Amino acid sequence: MLNRAAKPLVKLVERYLPDPFVFVLILTLFVFLAAVLIEQQPVVTVVEQWGNGLWGLLTFSMQMLLVLVTGFMLASTAFMRMLLEKLAHLGNTPGKAILLVTLVSLSASWLNWGFGLVVGALFAKTLARKTPVDYRLLVASAYSGFLVWHGGLAGSVPLTIATPGHFSEDQIGVISTSDTLFSGFNIALLCILFIVVPLVNRLMLPSHQDSVIVSPDKLTDSIEQEHGIEKERALEQVKSNERPADKLENSKILGILIGVFGIAYLVNYFIKDGGLNLNIVNTIFLFLAIALHGTPKRLLQSLQQAVKGGSGIIIQFPFYAGIMAVMVQSGLAESMSQWLISFASAQSLPVLTFISAGIVNIFVPSGGGQWAVQAPVVLPAAAELGADISRVAMAVAWGDAWTNLIQPFWALPVLAIAGLKAKDIMGFCLVQLIITGVIIALALRFF
Numbered sequence: 001m002l003n004r005a006a007k008p009l010v011k012l013v014e015r016y017l018p019d020p021f022v023f024v025l026i027l028t029l030f031v032f033l034a035a036v037l038i039e040q041q042p043v044v045t046v047v048e049q050w051g052n053g054l055w056g057l058l059t060f061s062m063q064m065l066l067v068l069v070t071g072f073m074l075a076s077t078a079f080m081r082m083l084l085e086k087l088a089h090l091g092n093t094p095g096k097a098i099l100l101v102t103l104v105s106l107s108a109s110w111l112n113w114g115f116g117l118v119v120g121a122l123f124a125k126t127l128a129r130k131t132p133v134d135y136r137l138l139v140a141s142a143y144s145g146f147l148v149w150h151g152g153l154a155g156s157v158p159l160t161i162a163t164p165g166h167f168s169e170d171q172i173g174v175i176s177t178s179d180t181l182f183s184g185f186n187i188a189l190l191c192i193l194f195i196v197v198p199l200v201n202r203l204m205l206p207s208h209q210d211s212v213i214v215s216p217d218k219l220t221d222s223i224e225q226e227h228g229i230e231k232e233r234a235l236e237q238v239k240s241n242e243r244p245a246d247k248l249e250n251s252k253i254l255g256i257l258i259g260v261f262g263i264a265y266l267v268n269y270f271i272k273d274g275g276l277n278l279n280i281v282n283t284i285f286l287f288l289a290i291a292l293h294g295t296p297k298r299l300l301q302s303l304q305q306a307v308k309g310g311s312g313i314i315i316q317f318p319f320y321a322g323i324m325a326v327m328v329q330s331g332l333a334e335s336m337s338q339w340l341i342s343f344a345s346a347q348s349l350p351v352l353t354f355i356s357a358g359i360v361n362i363f364v365p366s367g368g369g370q371w372a373v374q375a376p377v378v379l380p381a382a383a384e385l386g387a388d389i390s391r392v393a394m395a396v397a398w399g400d401a402w403t404n405l406i407q408p409f410w411a412l413p414v415l416a417i418a419g420l421k422a423k424d425i426m427g428f429c430l431v432q433l434i435i436t437g438v439i440i441a442l443a444l445r446f447f
Contacts, residue, residue: 021312023362024319027373031323035330046326053325054318057372060160060167061317063278064368065310067154070285071114072306073299077292080119088126094133098141098205101127102198105145110152110190112285114306117410120145121417134206139418140425141201143411144432148193149367150401151186154281156367157397163277167324168375172389177276179390185447186394192439200435204428249297259291313368320369324376333376337384340377346387350395350444353378357399358437362407367400391444398440405429405436 028050035046074080087104091097104123109116120142128135150157158180160166166174180186248254266284274280293299327333344352353374360370374396382392404410406429411422 021316024316024323024369028319028323031326031332035326035332038335039330039332041330046330049326049329050322053329054322056325057167057317057321059165060368060372061313061321063282064156064317065313066282066286067112067156067278068114068310068313069303069306070282070289071112071116071154072118073289073302074112074285074292075108075115075118075122076302076305077289078294079292081122084119084123084126088123088130091127091131094131094205094208095202097127097131097133098137098201099198101138102141102145102201103194105142106148106194106197107145109145109147109149112154112281113146113149113152113410114154115285116146116149117143117413118417121414124418135418136420136424137201137204137206137428139414139420140428141198142418143414143425144197144201144405144429146404146410147197147401147432147436148190150397151181151190151394153181153276155181155397156278157371157393157400159276159278159281160368160371161393162275163279167372168379171379171383175390175393180394180397181276183390183394185391185443188447189398189440189443192443193436196439197432197436200432201428204431249300250295252294255293255295255299256291259287262287263291317369320372324372327373328376334380336377337380340381341384344381344385346385347445349378349382349385349387350391351441353392353395354399354402354441354444357396358403361400361403367397370400371396395444398444402437402440403433405433 032046032050035041035049036043041049084104087100091100101120101124105116105120108119121139124135124138124142127133128138149155158175158177161168161172161175162177162180164174262283266280266287269280289302290299293302327336340349340352357370357374360374378392378396379389381387382389406426411425415421415425
């Protein structure tokens with residue numbers, strides 16, 4: 001019944017929702033017109049503000065790209081593929097398979113969102129080869145775990161404001177992850193979602209007659225073949241003696257040594273009481289991926305696949321930077337903040353921010369890009385109302401993560417690996433959107 005109710009919305013989204021790059025172009029024009037018409041800024045001035053701001057987030061853009069790339073590379077290591085194969089034996093009934101893929105995806109997404117997307121999709125295919133279960137719900141369950149990424153170790157908003165030199169440091173300083181990711185509020189919310197999300201997915205399991213079960217013959221026989229690694233490894237045996245360069249590229253000693261050096265640096269960093277930030281999270285995943293891939297060649301093969309998923313970040317972030325520059329310099333961000341202050345209170349601001357962030361995420365499907373757009377609005381409002389800055393920042397983070405459930409941008413890597421279309425999973429994701437939205441809003445208001 002829930003799937004039938006969601007069907008018209010799924011068709012509407014599939015028919016009219018364009019590529020996110022089109023959205024960022026439309027948003028650029030919207031902000032441009034608002035600065036001219038509402039703030040009475042000269043056209044030439046706004047053009048200059050926009051053009052001068054295009055490259056203001058280059059460091060931040062690279063950090064966001066590396067979150068995805070390093071997570072993807074770690075997920076595609078032989079160790080992770082072997083671990084997923086072993087875990088799949090626990091999901092020997094449809095109900096267990098749904099619960100298991102959700103919990104694995106939730107856990108992986110909490111560690112790193114790029115890692116979670118890839119692990120969830122690969123694990124869904126692994127389970128589908130072993131257990132006859134509705135493949136649509138299985139993949140939707142894998143994607144639903146992505147909900148918690150912004151409350152996890154690679155959450156771009158909390159890690160950004162914990163990184164010295166971030167673009168809002170003059171306003172709010174550096175805010176420790178102990179006040180955001182590891183706050184009592186965030187941990188309690190995560191615990192609730194780790195219980196609710198798997199149970200909701202399990203309750204949506206169709207009867208055997210209504211299930212869409214994919215034959216194992218139609219799925220790839222080995223997870224390694226997802227990235228063409230099996231073929232490349234076979235070729236390594238032939239090519240390894242052709243040139244000295246081949247030996248270096250296939251050298252396990254070289255890859256493992258550099259991986260160990262990086263891990264040694266991280267151990268020393270944490271012994272000296274270093275805290276989590278974007279750079280450290282990326283360092284952890286980068287050197288784990290280097291060590292576990294073993295050879296430079298295998299790492300680079302994985303990198304080639306990972307970069308494809310980051311193309312949206314590369315092209316969109318300069319436009320987010322330009323939008324942020326216009327909003328701040330034209331006075332538009334200040335006007336929007338004052339409007340928000342006019343009907344919000346210190347207690348209600350986090351909930352209102354969460355809802356607005358969920359809406360903005362439909363148009364700006366990037367946590368980092370969204371923070372660049374919304375920070376100039378919500379931070380001054382929070383300061384004037386005396387609201388908890390860390391909670392308001394997490395409200396943006398959770399709002400972004402929440403509507404990713406129906407935002408096809410981040411589902412694309414999952415769907416590509418699984419071999420499905422957005423319409424196949426959106427009905428299930430819509431149910432999760434409604435239920436988890438209520439839970440997160442209540443947590444922001446009362447926890």
